[in-house]
Amino acid sequence: MKKVLVTGASGQLGKCFQKIASEYPEMELRNFNSSELDITDQNRLQQIFSEENPEYCINCAAYTNVEKAEDDEETAFKINAEAVKNLAEVCKNTGTVLIHISTDYVFDGKATNAYRETDVVNPINVYGASKLKGEEYIRQILDQHFIFRTSWLYSEFGHNFFNTILKKAEEGATLNITTSQTGTPTNANDxxxxxLQLIREENSEFGLYHYSNLGEATWYDFAKAILEFSGKIDQVTLNKSGYYKTRAERPTYSVLDKQKLQETFKKLVLHWRDSLEDLIINRFRKI
Incomplete structure (x- = not known):
């Protein structure tokens, strides 16, 4: 049985791993939230890895508050960069394959075509810069790694755009949603x-990959689709907004190219609308 250690297990992606773990009986997922395993604590990392001896580590632990990172750069880099460096060093010492989640925010958003793994990175906010530094540490330290840059993650778990829109619909709110950013909503369950399929197959095509659902959308497009698929479009007033004031600058275009991923792993990647509809059907299906 493959032992897989998951950090940041209380976040939305960590919860998605726990949700589907029963579909992978050949794996034992050992889930640690931030209070059980603080990845900034190198001694604790070494202790847990020594006790668990995992074959794989999926790092879902991250500082993800893009706005707060602008005023708390030290903490963002401590978690997203320095702690990732610690994790890579421990994985190297224990022979553990590290699977790390990164972000489309390593790009500046000035492109007009989907970003490839080989494109120049140029983060325009602290969050993106801290995540990029974490990537760099992994590549410097550890050969046996997968880095997956993803975008606009959502799921039925936690605080995210998907759940916020559904909550606002229940309240009958007026929503002004920006059209000034284009990316790809990505179902964290996917x-x-x-x-986990990658681990099941013991794939060793290590390196950097882009993973998101297919297609592209603005935040307005995403909100409208959520409301339409959930049958709540008539419960709110939905307006387009060309401007959305934020503390942190965001890339205006951050669609990720999946060609390398699809050619390497030969896996089906769903269009964002199809995946969203499937999640909503499963979430709201009457029992």
């Missing part, structure tokens, strides 16, 4: 399933 990403979790893809990674």
């Amino acid at each position: 990403l979790a399933d893809f990674i």
